[in-house]
Amino acid sequence: xxxxxxxxxxVVKRFATPEGNEVTAVDHVSLQIRHGxxxxxxxPSGCGKTTSLRMIAGFEWPTSGEVxxxxxxxxxxxxxxxxxxxxxxxxxxxQHMTVFQNVAFGLEMDKTPASEIKHRVGEALEMVKLSGxxxxxxxxxxxxxxxxxxxxxxxxxRPKVLLLDEPLGALDLKLRREMQIELKTLQEQVxxxxxxxxxxxxxxxxxxxxxxxxxxxxxxxxxxPVEIYERPNCRFVADFIGQANFFAGKMLAFDxxxxxxxxxxxQTELIGQPVGNLEPGQAVAVSIRPEKVRxxxxxxxxxxxxxxxxxxxxxxxxxxxxxxxxxxxVRINAWEQNKISTLDPKAYFLPGQEIWANLFPExxxxxxxx
Amino acid sequence: MLWMGGVYLGSLATLLLNSFFYLDGFTxxxxxxxxLSTYQQLFTPSNMDIVFRTAGMALAVTLATIILAFPLSYxxxxxxxxxxxxxxxxxxxxxxWSSYLVRVxxxxxxxAKEGILSWxxxxxxAQGLLDALLSNPVIGGSSLSLSPIGIFVVFTYVWLPYMxxxxxxxxxxxxxxxxxxxxxxxxxxxxxxxxxxxxxxxPGVVAGSIxxxxxxxxxxxxxxxxxxxxxxxxxxxxxxxxxSGNIPLAAAFTMIPIVIMIVYLLIARKLGAxxxx
Numbered sequence: 001x002x003x004x005x006x007x008x009x010x011v012v013k014r015f016a017t018p019e020g021n022e023v024t025a026v027d028h029v030s031l032q033i034r035h036g037x038x039x040x041x042x043x044p045s046g047c048g049k050t051t052s053l054r055m056i057a058g059f060e061w062p063t064s065g066e067v068x069x070x071x072x073x074x075x076x077x078x079x080x081x082x083x084x085x086x087x088x089x090x091x092x093x094x095q096h097m098t099v100f101q102n103v104a105f106g107l108e109m110d111k112t113p114a115s116e117i118k119h120r121v122g123e124a125l126e127m128v129k130l131s132g133x134x135x136x137x138x139x140x141x142x143x144x145x146x147x148x149x150x151x152x153x154x155x156x157x158r159p160k161v162l163l164l165d166e167p168l169g170a171l172d173l174k175l176r177r178e179m180q181i182e183l184k185t186l187q188e189q190v191x192x193x194x195x196x197x198x199x200x201x202x203x204x205x206x207x208x209x210x211x212x213x214x215x216x217x218x219x220x221x222x223x224x225p226v227e228i229y230e231r232p233n234c235r236f237v238a239d240f241i242g243q244a245n246f247f248a249g250k251m252l253a254f255d256x257x258x259x260x261x262x263x264x265x266x267q268t269e270l271i272g273q274p275v276g277n278l279e280p281g282q283a284v285a286v287s288i289r290p291e292k293v294r295x296x297x298x299x300x301x302x303x304x305x306x307x308x309x310x311x312x313x314x315x316x317x318x319x320x321x322x323x324x325x326x327x328x329x330v331r332i333n334a335w336e337q338n339k340i341s342t343l344d345p346k347a348y349f350l351p352g353q354e355i356w357a358n359l360f361p362e363x364x365x366x367x368x369x370x
Numbered sequence: 371m372l373w374m375g376g377v378y379l380g381s382l383a384t385l386l387l388n389s390f391f392y393l394d395g396f397t398x399x400x401x402x403x404x405x406l407s408t409y410q411q412l413f414t415p416s417n418m419d420i421v422f423r424t425a426g427m428a429l430a431v432t433l434a435t436i437i438l439a440f441p442l443s444y445x446x447x448x449x450x451x452x453x454x455x456x457x458x459x460x461x462x463x464x465x466x467w468s469s470y471l472v473r474v475x476x477x478x479x480x481x482a483k484e485g486i487l488s489w490x491x492x493x494x495x496a497q498g499l500l501d502a503l504l505s506n507p508v509i510g511g512s513s514l515s516l517s518p519i520g521i522f523v524v525f526t527y528v529w530l531p532y533m534x535x536x537x538x539x540x541x542x543x544x545x546x547x548x549x550x551x552x553x554x555x556x557x558x559x560x561x562x563x564x565x566x567x568x569x570x571x572x573p574g575v576v577a578g579s580i581x582x583x584x585x586x587x588x589x590x591x592x593x594x595x596x597x598x599x600x601x602x603x604x605x606x607x608x609x610x611x612x613x614s615g616n617i618p619l620a621a622a623f624t625m626i627p628i629v630i631m632i633v634y635l636l637i638a639r640k641l642g643a644x645x646x647x
Contacts, residue, residue, distance in 0.1 A: 018452075059550050079553040092551035096569045105565070106555035157555065 002071030005161055005193050006033040006056060011065035013051050025051040027217035028065070033161075033195060033210075038187050040196045040204040043214035044240070049197045052214070053163050056195065058082045070160060080109070084161040085154035089169055091146045093138040099125070099149050100134035106157045124156035127186065144175050151186075161193045168203065180206055201241045205229065213237045233275050235285040235370045245293070245332040247286040249366070251278050257361045261286055265330045269303050272364030285367045292363035293334035295322060295349070300358045308332075310353040320348045324357055332357070382628075389621035400617055408618040412626075417606075421626055424603040427518070428586035431525040432579045435533035438526070439578065443538035444567070462531050470528060474595050477524045481515035481596070488514065511598045520596045525586050532585065533578035540574025541567070576638045583634065587627035603627060 013026040026048040033039045041049035054060045055067055058079035067074045069082060085106070094102050103121045112120075125131050128148035138146055147167060154162055167183075168176045184207045187194045198204050204211050205225040212222040213236075221233045232238035235246065249261035252269065259274040261284055270286060278284060299305030306326045314321040315338075322334045334357065340347065349355075391400050392407045411417070446458050465473060480487050491500050504510040504517060511517025544567060552562040590604030601609075603623055611620035 057550075057554060059554075079550070080556045080558055084554075086551070086554045088547050088551060090545070090547050092545070092547040094548065094551075094566060105552070105557075109556035109558075109561055153555065 002068070003034070004032045004068075005035045005037075005070055006195065007031065007066075007068040007071075008052065008055075009066045009068065011052070011055065011062045011067065013048070013055060013060060014063045024217050026055070026062075029214075029217070029219045031212060031219060031222070033193060036191050036193055038184065038194045038196065038207055038209045040198060040208040040211045041214060042198055042201060042204040042211050042240075044199055046216075047214040048217040049199075049214050050165055053086075053165055053195060053197050056161070057084060057086050057163050083159055084163055085157050085159040086163040086165065087147075087150045087154050087167045089166045091138075091150040093146055093149055093153075095138055097137075098134065099130065099136050099138070099141070102138065102149055103153045103156050106153065110157075120156055121152075124152040127155065127190075128152045143171055144179065147171065147179065151183075155186075155190065155192070159192065161195060162187075164194060164196045166197055166199070168198075176203070183207065205241070213240060215240070231273075231275060232287075232365070232367065235287070235367050238285075238287045238365065238367060242289060243333065244287040244289050247330065248369075249284050249286045251280050251282045251284050251366070253280055258364075259366055261366055265328050266306060266326060267328055268306065270359060270364055271302075271304055271361040272359075272366045273362065274366045276368055278366060278368060283369045285369050287365045287367060288332075288359050288363050290321070290333040290335040291319075291337075292360075293324075293332060294358040294360065295324070295334055295336055296356050296358055299356045301360055304359045304361055304364065306357045306359065308355055308357045310349045310351050310355060312351055313349045315348055322349050324355070326357060385621045385624055388618055389625055391618045393616045393618055400615075408622045411619060412622045417623075420601050420603060420606055423518075423600060424587055424627075425630060427522065427525065427602070428583045430522055431529060431586045432533075432582045434522070434526045435530050435582050436537075436575055436579065438530060439533040439537050440571075440575075443534055443541050443571075443574075446538055447541040447544075462534050465528075466531055471591065473528060474524060474592055477520075477527065478515050478595055481513070481520045481523065483513040483515070485515065515596055516598050518597065518600075521593055524592050524596055525589070528592070529582040529585050532581035536577035536581070537571060537574040540571040540577075544570045572641075576641075580631070580635070580638075584627065584631055587630065 008029055008031040011026055011029050012024065015023050015025055017023055029048070029052060031052075041052060043049050051060060055062055056069070058074065058077055058081075061076050069084065074082065094105065097105070100121055103124055104117050107117045107120060121134075122131070125134065128151050130145060130148050130152065133141065133145070133149075138149060141149065147170075150167070164183075168179050171179060180203060183194075183196075196204070196207065205228075208225060210222060210224055211228050213220045213228060215236050221228060221237050223231075228237065229241055232241060238244045239246070247263045247265060247270075249263045249270070251274075252260040252262055254260075254274070255271070257271050259278065260269050260271055262269050263286060272286060294300070296305075299307075308324040308326040310322055311325050311331065312323040317338070319335045319337055322336060323331060324334055325331050336349070338348070388400075389408060390404050390406070391402050392405050393400055442458070442462075446455055450458060479485055482488070488500070491497060500514075503519060504513070509518045509522075511520070514520045514523075548566055548570070549562055552566045553559075557565060588604050590602065590608050593602040594605055603626060607620045607623045610616040610623065
């Protein structure tokens with residue numbers, strides 16, 4: 001058994017457009033996915049995540065590079081010979097069949113004995129909490145239930161890997177949250193590797209063991225949710241996952257607390273954490289997340305404390321979102337947690353208030369400019 | 371709309387009413403009095419012969435058009451490029467632009483004893499096969515153009531577009547993701563065709579067969595141009611209401627295709643053909 005259940009080795013996929021041009025949907029992507037992992041492909045629409053998934057399923061073949069399943073190169077193996085199953089975004093349920101027939105379909109194609117089919121379909125439907133719905137037609141079910149049928153239909157075949165293409169995209173927010181937890185629980189229960197395609201960063205962070213962030217056909221960063229959020233390796237990842245304030249800067253020098261960058265707009269220097277290979281003199285993007293900006297009456301860290309003024313506040317219960325204007329007219333967002341229960345409006349900041357924004361070096365990330 | 375419906379249903383009702391009158395044999399006049407004697411006349415063996423012949427032909431033509439139309443429609447909806455699809459559409463629709471009569475007479479020449487088809491068959495060395503077919507008492511005749519085989523060929527040709535178009539429309543509506551799901555679940559292409567594509571395009575097949583079946587049931591031109599002396603329903607209706615003035619019997623004959631179609635539609639509905647519409 002190979003260490004990785006799925007490997008993409010330098011995979012490229014080009015499509016011909018109807019106008020006769022060529023588009024590169026997936027651009028030299030390499031991925032290694034371990035057994036039993038909940039792995040997400042995250043990125044904006046058109047980033048190549050769905051195409052990557054479809055190449056694993058066998059609906060598309062790479063223009064160059066290789067997809068390996070359990071160590072075996074797949075080449076042009078058609079979908080019906082691959083030990084993976086897909087949950088489609090549109091569910092793709094067979095409308096002319098009952099729930100039972102839908103779930104049994106894959107087993108019947110494998111010529112599984114009828115008694116075993118009955119047993120396994122029952123098991124699968126129980127797993128997705130649809131027992132008793134066997135004789136319904138898909139159109140008699142709600143969106144969430146159809147989703148579960150699609151899930152049961154794929155899981156009943158006990159694939160090595162389950163591929164999920166934005167499976168919760170069509171559900172409303174509340175149901176989506178519930179299904180996120182359910183999917184994660186289910187994955188831990190069955191122990192099958194899940195590869196999950198989504199454009200919803202919160203969904204990816206909540207559910208995944210590891211995430212690959214993609215943009216314009218390239219895999220930008222692979223890592224755990226914490227790594228992706230706390231140490232994004234480029235401006236795009238920092239911007240796409242959560243929120244971030246950015247300053248344009250220029251690398252000056254490394255020192256014992258990280259590196260120093262000049263920020264012309266703030267007319268100051270900041271000390272922060274360099275990510276990746278940076279060289280002095282290089283143009284960089286300096287980022288700090290809103291919840292990591294500390295607002296105070298006093299400066300607390302040399303040049304990393306910047307004078308500013310409150311422009312606008314939004315009270316949202318657990319937090320107050322504060323829009324600050326710093327020296328040189330640069331505006332940034334700061335989120336202050338409301339840790340004390342009080343009715344005093346001053347506790348939630350007032351527009352016009354003069355403050356210090358403390359950008360502590362451990363919270364400031366210095367990223368290569370895209 | 372209401373007015374159209376009124377005219378349409380009104381004439382059908384008149385037809386039904388007329389079929390319960392009878393023709394006085396002496397005077398040759400229609401007697402407007404309720405009777406079932408016309409239907410008694412209809413259910414005589416010679417008339418039932420005509421009914422079965424017509425229905426059998428309609429069934430055969432329908433089956434043949436399904437068999438011919440399905441692969442073509444499938445190719446058009448799945449594999450053809452935009453350009454090919456346009457050309458195929460044109461090829462399917464172009465015959466409908468020329469007169470139906472012209473096409474039927476053209477076929478008479480093609481199928482005639484000295485026609486191009488017979489010439490081709492004899493040069494291909496299949497004369498024996500053709501003779502064997504023509505000597506069959508049920509479907510044969512003196513030549514292709516004067517036999518039920520000829521009628522069958524021409525019917526199949528003229529109604530084929532009416533089968534291709536609805537099947538093609540139904541196939542176009544089968545989402546690609548369903549085919550991918552089927553393949554993903556382990557179905558080989560033929561299994562996908564049988565288990566997914568065929569059931570989902572069934573409404574198209576039913577729609578097409580309604581066309582081919584009812585058009586064949588009612589047609590009187592093809593059998594009179596090409597056939598031998600055995601009659602079809604359309605011809606009988608024409609001769610009864612025209613030459614012999616037996617409007618009640620013509621009306622009774624007309625009821626047969628209507629009843630057959632109603633039964634057919636009910637069966638189709640029972641089979642779930644209209645669920646996916």
